[in-house]
Amino acid sequence: MERVPVLKIGDILLVSIQLDMEDQTALQLQEDLADRIVATGCHGVIIDITALDIVDSFVGRMLSTIAAISKVLDAETVVVGMRPAVAITLVELGLSLNGIRTALNVERGMELIAASREETDDWAVDLDEADPGQAATST
Amino acid sequence: MTAGLGLGRPQTQAIVGDEDVVRVRQLVRTVAVAAKLSLVDQTKLVTAASELARNTLVYGGGGQVEVTTVDNGRRQGVRIVFTDSGPGIPDLELALTDGYTTGGGLGLGLSGARRLVDEFDIQTAVGQGTRITVTKWSR
Numbered sequence: 700m701e702r703v704p705v706l707k708i709g710d711i712l713l714v715s716i717q718l719d720m721e722d723q724t725a726l727q728l729q730e731d732l733a734d735r736i737v738a739t740g741c742h743g744v745i746i747d748i749t750a751l752d753i754v755d756s757f758v759g760r761m762l763s764t765i766a767a768i769s770k771v772l773d774a775e776t777v778v779v780g781m782r783p784a785v786a787i788t789l790v791e792l793g794l795s796l797n798g799i800r801t802a803l804n805v806e807r808g809m810e811l812i813a814a815s816r817e818e819t820d821d822w823a824v825d826l827d828e829a830d831p832g833q834a835a836t837s838t
Numbered sequence: 839m840t841a842g843l844g845l846g847r848p849q850t851q852a853i854v855g856d857e858d859v860v861r862v863r864q865l866v867r868t869v870a871v872a873a874k875l876s877l878v879d880q881t882k883l884v885t886a887a888s889e890l891a892r893n894t895l896v897y898g899g900g901g902q903v904e905v906t907t908v909d910n911g912r913r914q915g916v917r918i919v920f921t922d923s924g925p926g927i928p929d930l931e932l933a934l935t936d937g938y939t940t941g942g943g944l945g946l947g948l949s950g951a952r953r954l955v956d957e958f959d960i961q962t963a964v965g966q967g968t969r970i971t972v973t974k975w976s977r
Contacts, residue, residue: 784881792950
């Protein structure tokens with residue numbers, strides 16, 4: 700069984716799926732990513748599916764699961780590079796890819812993650828201002 | 839056999855493991871390109887084949903697939919027949935419902951595959967197996 704490599708770029712993990720995955724390869728990727736998120740403390744995951752000529756229900760579920768796992772590990776997932784024919788087919792198949800954020804390419808995916816981290820940081824600052832006592836205890 | 843229906847030479851592929859689902863996708867893609875299906879139709883057919891091949895493996899306990907180019911005099915197409923000698927499907931109507939699954943999946947395999955092809959036929963008998971025939975025509 701082949702494995703999909705996970706690359707770390709700054710605060711982001713980049714996964715570019717370049718092979719026609721067996722189901723076991725997809726399940727392995729879920730585990731590998733969870734491990735890498737915890738090991739690196741990265742806050743963003745970008746999954747590049749430019750090279751995938753189909754996304755069936757199994758791979759669709761894998762993407763949803765990765766997004767859910769990342770979320771509970773404090774990381775944001777963005778799926779990028781979906782081909783038009785794949786998008787048309789996914790919709791007809793009935794897959795909604797719930798909970799998955801998408802962007803057209805890796806660059807926009809990185810911008811999306813950076814923007815959502817800024818929002819989270821702002822929110823944290825607001826909390827500190829609103830309740831100085833709690834901020835003091837948390838430091 | 840239907841009168842006036844031209845058939846190409848069938849290509850078969852056994853489905854006994856995860857890696858065979860990948861092989862079925864590749865075989866169907868090759869035949870779909872040869873039959874001059876559009877990119878979107880190729881994608882739909884390969885996606886449907888991926889779902890059905892996985893069903894043959896997971897629910898049918900393995901089986902085989904036969905892929906043939908067909909010609910009805912006006913249009914070319916691809917016909918795929920999935921056969922297994924598994925437990926069969928007791929309640930076909932239920933099995934074709936979106937979201938119904940006995941295997942822990944999304945329940946979109948059978949119902950989704952049906953939406954992605956032009957013709958869909960299923961023959962099943964409890965204890966004897968299942969035979970699914972799908973056809974996609976060029977436009």
